[in-house]
Amino acid sequence: MKSENFKRFELKPFLIEALSSQGFTLPTDIQERLIPAIHNGRDVIGQSQTGTGKTLSFLLPILDKIDPNTHEVQAVITAPTRELAGQLFDELKKLLDFCPEDEQIQAKLLVGGTDRARAIDSLKVQPQIVVGTAGRMADLIEEKALQVYTATMLVVDEADQMLDMGFIADVDKVASRMAESLQMMVFSATIPEKLQPFLKKYMTDPRHVQVEPKHVTAINIEHRIIPLRHREKIKFIVELAKSINPYLAIVFTNTKEQADEVADAMHGAGLNVERLHGGLQPRQRRQVMKLVKEVKVQYLVATDLAARGIDVKGVTHIINYGLPKDLDFYIHRVGRTARAGLDGIAFTIYEDHDQQAIEKLLKRGVKFTYYDFKQGEWVKLDRAPLGVPGKKKTSRSIETSIKTTTKPKEQKRTGGKAVAKSKKVKPAYKKKARFKQAKEEQRQRRKKK
Structure with a gap:
């Protein structure tokens, strides 16, 4: 043998x-x-x-x-x-x-x-x-x-x-x-x-x-990164959780207070959810782990304290409520899925202040795909949203784009003859007109898309 x-x-x-x-x-x-x-x-x-x-x-x-x-x-x-x-x-x-x-x-x-x-x-x-x-x-x-x-x-x-x-x-x-x-x-x-x-x-x-592992995470994990934008975070995480219908999903939070808030919101939305963190009594923690192992739970909300202590089969999805301060925990979190050759998806909700952490994970070999979740549908982004590393950044504003791409007009030669002065216009009138025109063109392009 x-x-x-x-x-x-x-x-x-x-x-x-x-x-x-x-x-x-x-x-x-x-x-x-x-x-x-x-x-x-x-x-x-x-x-x-x-x-x-x-x-x-x-x-x-x-x-x-x-x-x-x-x-x-x-x-x-x-x-x-x-x-x-x-x-x-x-x-x-x-x-x-x-x-x-x-x-x-x-x-x-x-x-x-x-x-x-x-x-x-x-x-x-x-x-x-x-x-x-x-x-x-x-x-x-x-x-x-x-x-x-x-x-x-x-x-x-x-x-x-x-x-x-x-x-x-x-x-x-x-x-x-x-x-x-x-x-x-x-x-x-x-x-x-x-x-x-x-x-x-x-x-x-x-x-x-x-x-050192050949890959920082399992190669059959898809890492989806989703911007929070101006949405209410707990409400958004509940919508996301509902959309995936997992066999077993683990939602990771950074604190036990966050774990309780998220678990309460998911329970209120009718989801089959349990929580696991250091604030629970030992008897409660054993009961939760028993339910998880018996596949009687569809969603488990856990803190990083439990990240290295959970080794159950059938975890199909990981949801990061936020990125951990210690990025090694990201590796441990997503390592709960895609085991024994199976596939897995890890979702991460990010905010503007997460930019540096995302850059570090990219350097460590984590390959993110950029998505947004709108009105119950997944929308793949061709490029990262503004301020997110790893993709080509968009212009900060249309006006900035105009400033950097518009060439100054060449002065016409007059052979020494006097040229009549152009009529006076209000300050910044031309700039505003160009800005308005560019904005309208951008709106039309979006409409066609």
């Missing part, structure tokens, strides 16, 4: 079988470069975007190194959000399902928002692997329920997000209680300068692998 390409990593047979069942054939670039390093006990930094296969690049060698006969914590995997921790745990379970009965490996998911007493009770027998949020793990370590002093492997997934959300201190608490001979694996889309002190504290000569 083609999955035998993974055999050269000398992985346990059940892992090869698990890969075959999921249809994985060739290792990705990051897997090719990191699995041997992790297998040999090196600290690693994997710098890559979503969809590069980084999760398997650490799960496979970790599972290969776990001793199923030793009932103590051997590996700790941390994530910034409950949703992402849940996804990592789901991927782990897919591999563990193929464990032989006499070599069963136990794993536990430990995240905030769940019953603390139940979590403590579940740890009476220590699992070999724990996956979860650093805050909950730190609490359970303080309670002496979770014993990580035996663990020699630590994964910090989405480290830049950990830093942004203020969770690095919790990761530090967990790492400081682990075995002295600690092997740390850090994965992140970016490696901010503020992360360096933490990395230097725990890592020794790490193998740093940076994988």
Whole structure:
């Protein structure tokens, strides 16, 4: 079988079988470069975007190194959000399902928002692997329920997000209680300068692998950019959402207040919508994700907090209520659609102040198509509206156009004879007449179109 390409990593047979069942054939670039390093006990930094296969690049060698006969914590995997921790745990379970009965490996998911007493009770027998949020793990370590002093492997997934959300201190608490001979694996889309002190504290000569995707976003995503103009934004987004009739659309906002406003407006318009942001109670967030996974929701309004934590099948449309301040989030947002070879469309509502951000995305390789949405119909624009980069700009005004294109009249030669002065006219009369004529001509051209 083609999955035998993974055999050269000398992985346990059940892992090869698990890969075959999921249809994985060739290792990705990051897997090719990191699995041997992790297998040999090196600290690693994997710098890559979503969809590069980084999760398997650490799960496979970790599972290969776990001793199923030793009932103590051997590996700790941390994530910034409950949703992402849940996804990592789901991927782990897919591999563990193929464990032989006499070599069963136990794993536990430990995240905030769940019953603390139940979590403590579940740890009476220590699992070999724990996956979860650093805050909950730190609490359970303080309670002496979770014993990580035996663990020699630590994964910090989405480290830049950990830093942004203020969770690095919790990761530090967990790492400081682990075995002295600690092997740390850090994965992140970016490696901010503020992360360096933490990395230097725990890592020794790490193998740093940076994988740039061939395309900044999936090639089968159409990026439509739409001017807001003078329209009321929430009303416009509701009209846009109604027009697309998606299988599942995610509407991304920059704040939870915006998410609530948009979700309320969409609900008021009769749309099947749910919301997901940090302001919800853990129980509510779990209920929403369950509805999404069961395809009982057509529209999900979410903040960037959930952008890296949503990995559901069937997302056909992304709607950006506005561009994010951190443009990496644009890549993460649109990465929720066009998966597994399917097509997807990403709509972005832009305003004049978004010009610089759009220019940066264009330079990064995002190919926008320019559209407007008028009276329930999509209108493709031949060129970008005024002030939008990437296309030839139109003239600022008709008058400016006249000034730059009208040549000064040549003076007639008279052979030295006196020439009668032309009659006086009101100031700027000719200019106004030319302006009026040009405006009328433009109106006629539009009418013909």
